[in-house]
Amino acid sequence: MSAITRQRRRAALAGIWREFTADRGGLAGLAVLVVVVVLALLAPVITDAAELDVIHAPGLPLRPPSGRFPLGTDVDGRSVLLLTLWGARISLLVGVSATVLSVVIGTIAGIAAAHFGGWVSGILLRFTDFFLVLPSLVLAIALSSVLPQGVATIILAIGVTSWPTTARLVRAQTLTIESRPYIERAKALGGGHLHIVGKHVLPGVLPLVLANTTLVVGNSIIAEATLSFLGLGDPSVVSWGSMLQRALTSGAVTGGAWWYLVPPGAAIVVIVLCFTLVGRALETVLDPRLRGTR
Amino acid sequence: MREALAVAEEIDPDERRGGTGAVRFLLGKLGGALASLFLVVVLGFLLFRMIPGDPVATMTREKPFDPVQLAQLRERLGVDKPMYRQFLDYVGGLLHGDLGTSYAYNRPVADLIAERFWPTVLLVGTATALAVVLGLWLGVRAAWRRGSMFDKAHTGVAVTLWSVPQFWLGLLLLIATRGLFPSGGMRSPDTPPEFLPQVLDVAHHLVLPCVTLLSVVYAQYLLVMRSSLLGEMNAEYLTTARAKGLRDDLVRRRHAVPNALLPTITLIFLQFGLVVSGTVTVESVFSWPGLGYLTYQALRVPDLPLLQGIFVVLAGSVIVLNLIAELLYRVLDPRVRAR
Numbered sequence: 292m293s294a295i296t297r298q299r300r301r302a303a304l305a306g307i308w309r310e311f312t313a314d315r316g317g318l319a320g321l322a323v324l325v326v327v328v329v330l331a332l333l334a335p336v337i338t339d340a341a342e343l344d345v346i347h348a349p350g351l352p353l354r355p356p357s358g359r360f361p362l363g364t365d366v367d368g369r370s371v372l373l374l375t376l377w378g379a380r381i382s383l384l385v386g387v388s389a390t391v392l393s394v395v396i397g398t399i400a401g402i403a404a405a406h407f408g409g410w411v412s413g414i415l416l417r418f419t420d421f422f423l424v425l426p427s428l429v430l431a432i433a434l435s436s437v438l439p440q441g442v443a444t445i446i447l448a449i450g451v452t453s454w455p456t457t458a459r460l461v462r463a464q465t466l467t468i469e470s471r472p473y474i475e476r477a478k479a480l481g482g483g484h485l486h487i488v489g490k491h492v493l494p495g496v497l498p499l500v501l502a503n504t505t506l507v508v509g510n511s512i513i514a515e516a517t518l519s520f521l522g523l524g525d526p527s528v529v530s531w532g533s534m535l536q537r538a539l540t541s542g543a544v545t546g547g548a549w550w551y552l553v554p555p556g557a558a559i560v561v562i563v564l565c566f567t568l569v570g571r572a573l574e575t576v577l578d579p580r581l582r583g584t585r
Numbered sequence: 586m587r588e589a590l591a592v593a594e595e596i597d598p599d600e601r602r603g604g605t606g607a608v609r610f611l612l613g614k615l616g617g618a619l620a621s622l623f624l625v626v627v628l629g630f631l632l633f634r635m636i637p638g639d640p641v642a643t644m645t646r647e648k649p650f651d652p653v654q655l656a657q658l659r660e661r662l663g664v665d666k667p668m669y670r671q672f673l674d675y676v677g678g679l680l681h682g683d684l685g686t687s688y689a690y691n692r693p694v695a696d697l698i699a700e701r702f703w704p705t706v707l708l709v710g711t712a713t714a715l716a717v718v719l720g721l722w723l724g725v726r727a728a729w730r731r732g733s734m735f736d737k738a739h740t741g742v743a744v745t746l747w748s749v750p751q752f753w754l755g756l757l758l759l760i761a762t763r764g765l766f767p768s769g770g771m772r773s774p775d776t777p778p779e780f781l782p783q784v785l786d787v788a789h790h791l792v793l794p795c796v797t798l799l800s801v802v803y804a805q806y807l808l809v810m811r812s813s814l815l816g817e818m819n820a821e822y823l824t825t826a827r828a829k830g831l832r833d834d835l836v837r838r839r840h841a842v843p844n845a846l847l848p849t850i851t852l853i854f855l856q857f858g859l860v861v862s863g864t865v866t867v868e869s870v871f872s873w874p875g876l877g878y879l880t881y882q883a884l885r886v887p888d889l890p891l892l893q894g895i896f897v898v899l900a901g902s903v904i905v906l907n908l909i910a911e912l913l914y915r916v917l918d919p920r921v922r923a924r
Contacts, residue, residue, distance in 0.1 A: 417617075417620070420621075421621050421624055424621070424855070424858060424903060424904060424907050425625070425858060425900050425903065425904075426857075426858035426859070426861040426862045426899060426900065426903055427858065427862065428861075428862030428865060428866075429858075429861065429862060429865065429880075429895075429896055429899045429900060430628075430896070430900070432865070432880060432884070432892070432896075433629075433632050433633070433892060433893075433896045434632065436884055436887050436889070436892055437632055437633055437889070509748060513748075513750050516750050516753075517750060517751075517752065517866055520750075520752050520866065520869075521865070521866070521869065521880075521881060521884055522884055522885065523884065532750075535752065535753060535756065538756065539756060539870065544756050544759055544760055545759070545763075545768055547760060547763060549760055552753075552756050552757065552760060553757075555753075556749075556750065556753035556756070556757065559748075559749075559750055559753065560745070560748050560749050560750075560753075563748035564744075564745065564748045567744065567747070567748060
């Protein structure tokens with residue numbers, strides 16, 4: 292890469308950042324996200340993992356918030372605050388990994404459907420429409436009930452079921468790009484499929500994919516919570532969904548233990564909202580079609 | 586929301602390829618739906634037989650079984666036959682309404698599903714009808730006064746509700762209204778058997794699950810209706826209508842809304858998968874005796890034949906509903922009909 296391209300790219304990035312910061316909602320979302328990610332990464336350092344052990348729970352079961360336990364205790368006497376903090380690790384891990392998987396599948400399917408045309412495109416489109424219509428949660432439930440229980444299964448189940456919207460978006464964008472004259476030029480000069488897709492289509496599609504990814508993460512996190520809530524997650528790992536499941540099955544809800552219920556759910560809402568805000572802000576900056584409409 | 590609208594615009598890939606004539610259109614749509622249904626059946630079959638390698642091993646994992654029992658189980662499930670034979674048996678059974686035998690209940694899966702079908706229809710139907718009315722009405726108001734406090738407040742609430750996991754909302758409602766509404770089920774055992782008390786009892790049980798399901802779904806309708814109407818706001822026919830001297834209210838009701846309604850109506854149907862996904866969690870929270878709760882119970886075992894049956898039925902209904910939506914769209918939109 293020559294120095295001048297590098298310089299131009301840096302200028303473009305700076306421009307994007309400037310536009311992004313103009314959106315106060317997106318900026319606030321980003322700030323909260325950074326704080327949550329840092330807290331989740333530092334959880335093993337700033338807290339004692341031993342207190343997550345059911346047998347060595349430090350408190351009495353189902354106590355309302357107090358000085359020692361700011362958010363009360365769960366049915367086993369563990370600190371709800373601690374559980375929520377550790378739950379963030381799984382939710383973020385699954386949310387981000389499942390999204391990456393889903394976006395990769397969606398991007399490949401979308402580009403292939405637009406680039407190759409003919410029967411390949413026909414079959415891929417039918418397939419995409421089929422998965423788009425199918426209730427993804429039902430499919431994810433089916434998948435995770437037949438695969439061995441664990442975090443990897445949840446990631447796979449969400450990733451494999453949530454790609455069609457990305458595929459549609461990418462297909463539309465690829466079609467727009469491929470209709471431009473420079474693609475024709477590249478083809479006339481003898482550029483193969485790999486060259487055209489890699490050098491011309493992908494760079495044009497990626498910004499949109501990035502914005503879309505941020506939006507998909509929110510959905511993936513909700514899907515993860517839902518699957519764990521239904522008891523499909525790894526039973527040995529604390530996640531927000533599994534906390535809520537225990538709250539329901541242990542009778543804490545009917546017993547009125549609101550402090551057990553509010554933190555994990557509120558955490559999901561905040562995280563998902565942040566990803567949505569950042570995603571929408573990115574979309575406004577990166578998607579030329581949306582310029583000036585919001 | 587933009588993707589959702591894009592879906593509505595792109596609804597018909599077949600149409601643009603020159604779908605002339607109602608019969609051809611109908612056949613095309615029916616063919617597509619049949620292909621999708623077939624895919625669902627294949628997927629249901631493959632998912633529950635191929636991925637785990639050996640379904641018997643999955644079913645019996647962490648439970649002691651001796652080889653004789655395993656062989657019997659294998660024969661009962663039919664997994665000792667070659668794959669294509671199993672598939673043909675499975676499809677043949679499906680066509681006769683035979684979905685296999687539940688592992689936990691030891692009863693035909695089809696019977697179990699038939700029992701739980703109507704409660705789900707009741708819940709989904711009520712929630713969707715209310716969500717449509719509420720969402721469209723608020724969406725129209727919000728778009729008509731774009732940027733007003735009303736618009737900002739309702740769009741804000743809708744976007745927030747969009748980020749809320751449904752089951753959590755249900756749990757919150759349960760804890761907030763403790764004692765006001767029954768915490769689960771569809772009927773109380775001590776209600777008199779007469780018609781009216783029974784209806785009132787079911788309605789009483791329906792309130793919380795219905796509100797939970799509704800609150801996330803209406804948000805989507807609101808946002809879609811809003812953006813759809815915003816797209817019509819600068820249209821010239823509205824200026825004409827105003828120039829004729831029509832009251833603002835009439836311009837909205839007679840001219841803007843009918844045009845904006847079209848994509849929204851199709852979307853309502855297209856989003857049925859979302860509502861179905863929602864019922865699974867909502868029914869689990871309120872132990873509403875429908876298909877969602879049945880799924881939840883089947884997952885505890887895990888009851889694979891039952892899960893497979895539910896998967897095929899739920900996915901199949903969504904495809905059928907989509908077919909109806911696409912046909913409805915053609916009836917409703919004169920522009921499509923004229924072509």
